[in-house]
Amino acid sequence: MDVARLTSSLVRIRSENPPGSTADLIAFIAEFLDSLGVKNRIVSCPGGRDNLVTTEADPRLLLCGHVDVVPAIPDDWTHDPYGGEVVDGYVWGRGTTDMKGGCAALLVAYQDLIESGVEPKVQFAFVCDEETGGEHGIRSLLAQDLLTPRDCLIAEPTPEMSPAVGQKGLYRVDIAFRGRPGHSSLYPLVGKSAVMAAVDLIGYLREVHAHRFPAGKDLQPLVEQSARVFSEVFGIEGGDEILTRVMFNPGKIEGGEKANIVAEQCRMELDVRVPWGCSLEGLRRGIAEHAPDATIRETDVAEPTLTPPDARIVRTISHEVERVYGRPAVPFLQWAASDAKYLRDEGFAVVEYGPGEIPTLHAVDERVSVAQLERAVDVYRGVIRDYAS
Incomplete structure (x- = not known):
């Protein structure tokens, strides 16, 4: 055939x-x-x-x-x-x-x-x-x-x-944030918003993404070759940054109950790609520390x-x-x-x-x-x- x-x-x-x-x-x-x-x-x-x-x-x-x-x-x-x-x-x-x-x-x-x-x-x-x-x-x-x-x-x-x-590493998690409801007209003095807790975590991930993890000398030629491949195949410039930074995507977020209620619950499906030189355990701890009232369920983890x-x-x-x-x-x-x-x-x-x-x-x-x-x-x-x- x-x-x-x-x-x-x-x-x-x-x-x-x-x-x-x-x-x-x-x-x-x-x-x-x-x-x-x-x-x-x-x-x-x-x-x-x-x-x-x-x-x-x-x-x-x-x-x-x-x-x-x-x-x-x-x-x-x-x-x-x-x-x-x-x-x-x-x-x-x-x-x-x-x-x-x-x-x-x-x-x-x-x-x-x-x-x-x-x-x-x-x-x-x-x-x-x-x-x-x-x-x-x-x-x-x-x-x-x-x-x-x-x-x-x-x-x-x-x-x-x-x-x-x-391949870069992978940290994929399902995060359930818990808030304390209250009347929206009194927030943020009253209540604790689960939605804003998710926003705060995204802010932390933006900070992590801004940090570059330089490849070691053994990997640097591969990083440079890969950047050229990204440019030729996808038209993506800055391919070296794809491989040397933490990339993240809050692919799905849903939460809250109503516009006039401080959100009691919010759920995020988060996908994080981990470069060489970045401590996966350190990243895991950082996410947990910036979501202290959340339940984090890991669905796929790889160095x-x-x-x-x-x-x-x-x-x-x-x-x-x-x-x-x-x-x-x-x-x-x-x-x-x-x-x-x-x-x-x-x-x-x-x-x-x-x-x-x-x-x-x-x-x-x-x-x-x-x-x-x-x-x-x-x-x-x-x-x-x-x-x-």
């Missing part, structure tokens, strides 16, 4: 998260692997959250991808987000870039090598819930010891010349992670990218987070590299070019062949 057609087939099997069921899609991948004679196991979690791992002996490389996608409202799309149409040199639809195209490219590269007589020494892991933190996906597989540390390639979308070798640029997996993927594109690869550091952080924490040497139109990720008219998919297959074939030798 060619990679564009396989990507289209994966897009047409719906796997939005929420609600989170991946059972049909994982069954399709299991059937594909069965046809190649590859032993595999489906690992099920509640709500149809299915994962798949292959069980061939003595794998040297883990190939990983997530099959869940964020939801799409079709109203503004040029093509049906779940139609998987191949038009104008692109496969269109939700998940084409993030990251069903990457999953398809891994599978086709593997199929090509099997059919050419190569015996790949790899393990696959396709997981169900990267978009919501990995509780039932990669974290569950790690907890069950179904994956053991080795070099790992995740087919997450990246710029075509730039494998991702590290910054890095795979050394001289690691075998980084050198191998960089060599294959250069072979396919005819230009040197430029490894970079990510501003976002993925399952890579959990794997690195368990001792895996992880690099991310995959096809995709990055600006359409999670956006309307998400798509991936057929040419990118085909080049990704070529890169992956080279990586898998290297680990088979």
